[in-house]
Amino acid sequence: MRWVNRHARRSERIFWGSLPILLLVLLYLFIAAQRHAANPLDKILPLPGSMATAMAALLFQPDPLTGQLVFWADTLASLQRLGLGLGIATLSALVVGLVLGVLPPVRATFGPLVTAVAVIPPIALLPILFIALGLGETAKVALIVIGIAPVMMRDIAAHVAALPREQIIKAQTLGASSWQIMIRVALPQAMPRLLHAVRLSLGPAWVFLISAEAIASDVGLGYRIFLVRRYLSMDVIIPYVAWIAILAILMDVALTFASQWLYPWAHGERH
Amino acid sequence: MSALLSLRDIWVEYGDKIVLEKVNLDIETGSFVSIIGPSGAGKSSLLRVVLGQEVPSRGTILLDGTPLTPECGPDRGVVFQRYSVFPHLSALQNTIFGLECAKAPFAGRLFGHARRAARAEAEEMLDAVGLRDSMHLYPAQMSGGMQQRLAIAQALIKQPRILLLDEPFGALDPGIRADMHVLITRLWRDYSLTIIMVTHDIREAFSLGTRVLALDKRRHDPHAPHRFGATAVYDLPLRDRSEPAASEESDAPDESERNEEERTDHE
Numbered sequence: 211m212r213w214v215n216r217h218a219r220r221s222e223r224i225f226w227g228s229l230p231i232l233l234l235v236l237l238y239l240f241i242a243a244q245r246h247a248a249n250p251l252d253k254i255l256p257l258p259g260s261m262a263t264a265m266a267a268l269l270f271q272p273d274p275l276t277g278q279l280v281f282w283a284d285t286l287a288s289l290q291r292l293g294l295g296l297g298i299a300t301l302s303a304l305v306v307g308l309v310l311g312v313l314p315p316v317r318a319t320f321g322p323l324v325t326a327v328a329v330i331p332p333i334a335l336l337p338i339l340f341i342a343l344g345l346g347e348t349a350k351v352a353l354i355v356i357g358i359a360p361v362m363m364r365d366i367a368a369h370v371a372a373l374p375r376e377q378i379i380k381a382q383t384l385g386a387s388s389w390q391i392m393i394r395v396a397l398p399q400a401m402p403r404l405l406h407a408v409r410l411s412l413g414p415a416w417v418f419l420i421s422a423e424a425i426a427s428d429v430g431l432g433y434r435i436f437l438v439r440r441y442l443s444m445d446v447i448i449p450y451v452a453w454i455a456i457l458a459i460l461m462d463v464a465l466t467f468a469s470q471w472l473y474p475w476a477h478g479e480r481h
Numbered sequence: 482m483s484a485l486l487s488l489r490d491i492w493v494e495y496g497d498k499i500v501l502e503k504v505n506l507d508i509e510t511g512s513f514v515s516i517i518g519p520s521g522a523g524k525s526s527l528l529r530v531v532l533g534q535e536v537p538s539r540g541t542i543l544l545d546g547t548p549l550t551p552e553c554g555p556d557r558g559v560v561f562q563r564y565s566v567f568p569h570l571s572a573l574q575n576t577i578f579g580l581e582c583a584k585a586p587f588a589g590r591l592f593g594h595a596r597r598a599a600r601a602e603a604e605e606m607l608d609a610v611g612l613r614d615s616m617h618l619y620p621a622q623m624s625g626g627m628q629q630r631l632a633i634a635q636a637l638i639k640q641p642r643i644l645l646l647d648e649p650f651g652a653l654d655p656g657i658r659a660d661m662h663v664l665i666t667r668l669w670r671d672y673s674l675t676i677i678m679v680t681h682d683i684r685e686a687f688s689l690g691t692r693v694l695a696l697d698k699r700r701h702d703p704h705a706p707h708r709f710g711a712t713a714v715y716d717l718p719l720r721d722r723s724e725p726a727a728s729e730e731s732d733a734p735d736e737s738e739r740n741e742e743e744r745t746d747h748e
Contacts, residue, residue: 374564379534380632381567382553384579384639387586394578394589398569475569475619 256445264445268434280434284450288431289457291347292419295354299415300408302359307366308400312392317367324367328360333421340426350422357418358411362404369403370396402476405469409462416458484543485510485675486531486643491540492710493526500526502710504540506694508643513669513676515690517683522696522711524679528647531677532559544642555579558636562648565632566620572631573616576603579639603638609671610634610664626657630664637672646678650685662689693717 218226242255256264268281276283310317310324336353343349373396381391423432431450438446470477484507493501500523508514516524529535531542536551543549544556559565566575580599581591591599607616610630620628629649636644646665650658666689669676680686686693695715702708 376561376564377567379532379553380559380561380565380635381578381582383532383555383557383559383641384635385555385582386578386589387582390582390586390589394581395567399567473569475621478621 253442253444256448261445261449264443265449268446283429284431284434285453285457287429288419288423291350291422291430292354292415294347294351295358295419296408296411296415298351299355299359299362299411300404302355303362303366303407304397304400304404306363307404308370308392308396310363310367311370311373311400312396313388317371321367324360324363327356328364332357332418336422336425345426350419350427353422354415354418358414361414362407362411365407366400366404370400373399398473399476402469402473405465405473409465412458412461412465416454420454484508485545487543487546488531489541489543491527491530491537491542493523493530493535494538494710498707499710501530501537501696502712504712506713506716508675508677510675511673513674513689513691514678515686515693516677516679516696517681517686517693518696518711522698524696525647527696528645528677528679531643532557532645555583555639556642557645558639558641558643559645559647560629560632560636560649562651566628566635568620571617571619572607572612572623572634573600573603575620575631576606576616576634576638579635583639603634606634606638607631609637609668624657625653626661629653629661633665633668637668637674640672642675644674644676646676646680648679648681651681658685665689687719691719693719 238255239258242252242257245252245255246257265281269279272278273280273283306320306324310321332353335356336349339349339352339356343352377395378391381395386394419430420432420435423430424436427433431454435447435450486506486508488504488506491501491504492499504527516527518524526535530537533549533551533553541548553559567578570578577591577596577599580602581589584595584599585591590596604613604616607613610633612627612630612634615623615627618627620631623631632649633644649665650661653661662685665676668674678686678689693715694713695717696711697714698709698711699714700709
């Protein structure tokens with residue numbers, strides 16, 4: 211049988227999918243154990259026991275200075291920034307993308323501007339944001355928005371503009387105005403694409419969040435990682451990175467399910 | 482007979498390429514006009530001009546004696562070969578769409594009593610095209626024939642003055658196509674429609690139409706083939722069709738076709 215025709219069953223897929231991850235974990239444990247055999251005080255590759263001890267302090271013991279549980283305070287702060295940034299970016303991408311995609315004069319006027327903003331590396335704008343908006347939350351959220359919104363706008367606009375011309379003509383012969391075409395024809399068909407665009411933007415959004423937190427912050431997952439880096443605290447950094455990965459995966463899965471549940475027509479014959 | 486649609490000296494040019502030249506046509510109420518011709522003879526351009534999707538470079542189009550605005554409107558319905566229905570709406574929602582656009586300019590949706598009335602009207606329309614049992618399906622769940630039935634129902638609910646069909650049955654397999662011919666003939670008679678249909682299928686053109694227009698170039702310059710446009714080279718009025726379509730489907734159109742071509746050739 212050709213390899214292109216070999217489809218794994220569901221149970222097999224879980225086994226084969228987890229195999230490389232397990233192997234990597236085993237490899238890490240093996241090397242870490244070797245290093246600890248040579249030097250029991252090794253900090254570079256901590257063993258699970260020391261990670262658990264270090265994390266327990268952050269998870270359950272209030273910080274003497276602020277009285278907060280550090281890990282949860284970091285998570286909450288980061289998710290809040292990320293959520294605000296993603297929300298604002300998504301909403302503006304939807305509105306701008308629809309208007310650019312449906313209305314040719316608007317596309318002609320503002321299309322080049324969106325393209326120009328999209329090609330600026332957002333991190334290069336970070337100093338401007340810090341100068342203009344201060345070092346508070348606004349600058350961090352703004353960095354996420356500026357980082358991901360233009361790409362999403364272009365994606366939605368291109369998707370809407372690529373709707374079959376026949377559909378737009380048909381809608382007009384059914385008496386639809388520009389506004390009705392926008393909200394009844396373009397908007398519903400842009401929604402699954404928008405959720406997809408948010409999924410793809412999650413990665414860059416985390417990058418901008420961690421960057422902003424690393425540079426100027428006093429709480430947040432990125433702040434903590436860069437803070438404990440000074441003490442070579444790999445026993446904190448590795449669990450934090452794993453936690454960020456879990457959060458990102460959960461968001462991605464949630465968006466996928468939301469799209470299938472809300473827009474079954476966009477996902478093939480399965481509805 | 483009164484002309485519902487009049488084309489006066491229509492030219493369509495793209496740059497220096499002339500697609501249609503000097504097209505003069507009068508289309509009567511209740512006629513079923515088939516447009517045939519070789520590829521690139523401007524069949525679809527003519528349809529787009531009538532539809533308002535394209536502005537002719539010269540000439541005027543009159544609908545009921547008033548010039549048409551160069552924009553699509555609810556007075557001209559259309560069914561394309563593909564992409565005529567909205568993939569994100571069920572059959573019923575697709576059909577109600579036209580009613581909602583007219584009655585809900587801002588929300589684009591109807592609620593309560595108005596919605597129930599529109600729904601009843603749409604169900605009746607779906608029944609007429611044989612889709613009553615499939616009204617909650619999405620287009621992706623329907624076969625090509627069902628999608629075209631839906632596209633027809635969607636257009637007819639607006640009661641257009643003219644229904645334009647752009648190779649509507651071109652992508653369907655022969656059995657389904659025969660069913661669609663029966664359907665469109667019945668709808669044409671029941672709703673007293675005026676239909677203009679572009680087709681590649683000469684047999685279909687003659688079996689369905691009350692009038693067949695053949696578009697082609699009258700003149701041909703071998704050094705600049707794009708400088709002469711196509712026009713209606715044959716305009717064949719067929720006999721008045723009062724007998725059912727099924728019997729016409731069976732007789733071979735070849736002979737009558739040739740005779741009528743000869744008869745009208747000198748026009």
